[in-house]
Amino acid sequence: MGQQKMADLPVERVVPDLPAFTNVGVDYFAPVEVKKGRGRVKRYGVLFTCLPSRAVDLEVAYALYTYSCINAMWRFMCRRGQISHLISDNGTNFIRAERELREAVSNLDHSKIQHALLPNGLTWTFNPPAGSHHGGVWERLIRLVKRVLSSTLRLQTLDDESFHTVLFEAEAILNSCPITKASENVNDLEALTPNHVLLLNTKPLLPPGLFQRDDLYLKRRWRQVQ
Numbered sequence: 001m002g003q004q005k006m007a008d009l010p011v012e013r014v015v016p017d018l019p020a021f022t023n024v025g026v027d028y029f030a031p032v033e034v035k036k037g038r039g040r041v042k043r044y045g046v047l048f049t050c051l052p053s054r055a056v057d058l059e060v061a062y063a064l065y066t067y068s069c070i071n072a073m074w075r076f077m078c079r080r081g082q083i084s085h086l087i088s089d090n091g092t093n094f095i096r097a098e099r100e101l102r103e104a105v106s107n108l109d110h111s112k113i114q115h116a117l118l119p120n121g122l123t124w125t126f127n128p129p130a131g132s133h134h135g136g137v138w139e140r141l142i143r144l145v146k147r148v149l150s151s152t153l154r155l156q157t158l159d160d161e162s163f164h165t166v167l168f169e170a171e172a173i174l175n176s177c178p179i180t181k182a183s184e185n186v187n188d189l190e191a192l193t194p195n196h197v198l199l200l201n202t203k204p205l206l207p208p209g210l211f212q213r214d215d216l217y218l219k220r221r222w223r224q225v226q
Helices: 066-080 092-106 109-117 132-151 161-173 195-197 218-225
Strands: 025-035 038-051 058-060 083-090 123-126
Touching: 025 132, 025 161, 038 066, 038 132, 038 161, 058 066, 058 161, 066 092, 092 123, 109 132, 132 161
Parallel strands: 025 083, 083 123
Antiparallel strands: 025 038, 038 058
């Protein structure tokens, strides 16, 4: 009986001996309404994933504009280091961000500044407009992030600070997930996780306490995102 064969993985996912987040996939995910003053505004999550290790970095985009996309990318690179190859969907905000970055760098005269902005050159690849399956690597991770956010937030409305905290908690959870087979035998080696690559250890975060509904207000509001 015939059996379907899996195609070879893209070279970006199997290149050895490179730092984490050298080859990166990026995508936006669902807007979340947060409180700002007496009103509400939308915030967008930006997921960066290291293609070989499946490590995740979550940032916040304050709007679907080019400048917001660039700001999210710079925050990511300040935390994780320079990207060599970036892959994204063929979204308008991504295309404009790449063009604006190139134009900004070309207008700088100081060679040292150019080297700091795009050392070794940043290659940005866009998937085909109708080829959403090309982004399956990060689409799967986005579903996991949404599941974490759904179980944490439920019907709550957060402010910006709390939303940032929830995203970082989701990031920590995803980076603690095993990427190799986990064994039930205590004598076997520990399963490899992205945190082994990022932190060189797997010390888990302590679980939160048991809180009451009254803890969602006043000075105990930090417990809302636990």
